[in-house]
Amino acid sequence: MLALALTGLLAAATPDPARPLLVTVDDLPIAGGSHEDAAERRRITDGLLAALAKHRIPAVGFVTWKNFREGDQALLDAWLQRGHELGNHTDRHLSLTSNEAEVWIADGERARERLLAFLRARGHALRFFRFPFLNEGDSEAKLDAARTWLAQTGQRNLTVTIDDQDWSFEEPWVAAERAGDAAALAGVAEDYLAALRLSVRHHEASGDRLLGRRSPQVLLLHANAVGAANWDRLFTWLEGTGHRFAGADEVLADPAFSELPRVVATHGFGLWDRLAVTRREAEARDEVAQLLARQAEAWTRGDLEAFCAAYAEDATFLTPSGSTHGRQQVLERYRLRYPGREAMGALTLELLETRTAWGTEISLLDDAVPSRIHAVSVVARWTLRRAGQPDATGLTLLALRPRGDGWQIVQDASM
Numbered sequence: 462m463l464a465l466a467l468t469g470l471l472a473a474a475t476p477d478p479a480r481p482l483l484v485t486v487d488d489l490p491i492a493g494g495s496h497e498d499a500a501e502r503r504r505i506t507d508g509l510l511a512a513l514a515k516h517r518i519p520a521v522g523f524v525t526w527k528n529f530r531e532g533d534q535a536l537l538d539a540w541l542q543r544g545h546e547l548g549n550h551t552d553r554h555l556s557l558t559s560n561e562a563e564v565w566i567a568d569g570e571r572a573r574e575r576l577l578a579f580l581r582a583r584g585h586a587l588r589f590f591r592f593p594f595l596n597e598g599d600s601e602a603k604l605d606a607a608r609t610w611l612a613q614t615g616q617r618n619l620t621v622t623i624d625d626q627d628w629s630f631e632e633p634w635v636a637a638e639r640a641g642d643a644a645a646l647a648g649v650a651e652d653y654l655a656a657l658r659l660s661v662r663h664h665e666a667s668g669d670r671l672l673g674r675r676s677p678q679v680l681l682l683h684a685n686a687v688g689a690a691n692w693d694r695l696f697t698w699l700e701g702t703g704h705r706f707a708g709a710d711e712v713l714a715d716p717a718f719s720e721l722p723r724v725v726a727t728h729g730f731g732l733w734d735r736l737a738v739t740r741r742e743a744e745a746r747d748e749v750a751q752l753l754a755r756q757a758e759a760w761t762r763g764d765l766e767a768f769c770a771a772y773a774e775d776a777t778f779l780t781p782s783g784s785t786h787g788r789q790q791v792l793e794r795y796r797l798r799y800p801g802r803e804a805m806g807a808l809t810l811e812l813l814e815t816r817t818a819w820g821t822e823i824s825l826l827d828d829a830v831p832s833r834i835h836a837v838s839v840v841a842r843w844t845l846r847r848a849g850q851p852d853a854t855g856l857t858l859l860a861l862r863p864r865g866d867g868w869q870i871v872q873d874a875s876m
C-alpha cells in the first residue's frame with residue numbers, strides 16, 4: 462500500500478518528458494543568392510554551427526547544389542565534422558508541381574549522385590531527401606513517380622512537421638545589415654523569432670490533437686544569415702518550452718512517421734496538415750456513406766419525408782424524363798410516383814465511387830494549408846425490390862455539400 466502510494470507520488474512529481482525535436486536545415490551550403498563573398502559564407506556557416514553546438518543539436522542539413530559556390534566544399538565538410546548529417550535537396554531546387562516528373566527526377570538524381578560521391582569520399586552515407594517547397598506531387602502519377610524514385614535509390618523523404626516562413630526574413634535582415642541599421646536588425650530579429658514561436662506552437666498543437674499525445678517534431682530552418690544571428694535565442698526558447706533536441710533516428714522511430722499520407726496537392730504542407738486532410742477525407746466519405754444508408758432505410762420504411770430531408774432546399778434532381786428543382790418539389794414528385802409503402806418497396810444503394818474535393822486556404826501564419834472538404838460526389842447503384850415485380854435498378858450521381866456538421870445532396874442525376 463505504502464509502496465503503491467509512493468509510486469503514485471513519484472509519478473505525479475515527475476515532469477512530463479520533454480518533447481523530442483529534430484532540427485533540419487535546408488538549402489545548404491547557404492540559402493538564397495545574396496551572399497557571394499567567401500568570407501561571408503564562412504561566417505554564416507560558423508554562426509549556424511556554433512548555435513547548434515552550443516545547444517548540442519544533431520541536425521540534418523539538406524544540400525541544394527545550385528547554392529554551392531567555389532570553396533563551399535569546406536563549408537559542407539564543417540557540417541560533417543561537427544557531427545551533422547547531410548541529405549539531398551536536389552540540384553536546382555525545382556518544384557515538383559511546376560515541372561514534369563521526369564525533369565524533376567533527373568535533377569534530383571544528378572544531385573544525389575554528386576552528394577553520394579562527396580559523402581562516400583568522407584565515409585558517410587546518404588539517407589535523407591527533402592522535397593523543394595515540400596511539394597510532393599500535384600497528381601497521383603507525379604506523387605507515385607517521386608516515391609518510386611526515392612524507394613529505388615534508398616532515399617527517405619524526411620518530412621517536416623513544423624513548416625514555417627523563416628526564409629522570408631532573410632531579405633529584410635540582409636538589407637538592414639548592409640544598411641548598418643541596428644534598429645531595423647533588431648526589429649527583423651524580433652519578427653523572425655515571433656513568427657517561429659507561433660509556427661512551433663501552432664504545428665505542435667495540431668500534432669498533439671491528431672495523435673492524441675505529445676507529438677514529436679521536425680523543425681524546418683534554412684541556412685541563412687538571419688538564422689546564424691538568431692538561432693541561439695530560438696534554441697534557448699525551445700529548451701525553455703519543454704523541447705529536447707533529438708537525432709533523426711530517434712525522432713523518425715516514432716510511429717507517427719511510419720507512413721506518409723498520400724496527399725496530392727499543388728502546395729507543400731507539413732506532415733500534420735497532410736495527416737489532417739487525409740483524416741478529414743476519410744471522415745467525409747464515412748459521413749456521406751452513413752447519410753445514404755439512412756436515406757435508404759427511410760425509403761424502405763416508407764418515410765418519404767425523411768428520405769427527402771437529405772436534399773438541400775434548392776437541390777436539383779435529374780432523371781431521363783426531366784429535371785425537378787427544390788426539396789419540396791422532389792418530395793411531391795416522389796409522392797405522386799410512389800403512393801404508399803407497397804409501391805416504394807425496399808431500396809438499397811451500393812456506393813461505387815466516392816470523390817472528395819478540397820483545395821488550399823491561407824492560414825493565420827500566412828501559409829497555404831489544406832482547406833476543409835468542400836464537396837463529395839458519389840456514384841451509386843440503386844436497386845428497388847418490390848413484391849410481385851421484377852427488381853428495378855439504375856445508377857445515380859450525387860453531389861453533396863457540407864451543411865452544419867453533416868452533408869446534403871445539392872444535385873442528383875439518377876438513371
Ligand SMILES: [Zn+2]
Binds near residue numbers: 488593
Ligand atoms: Zn529548399
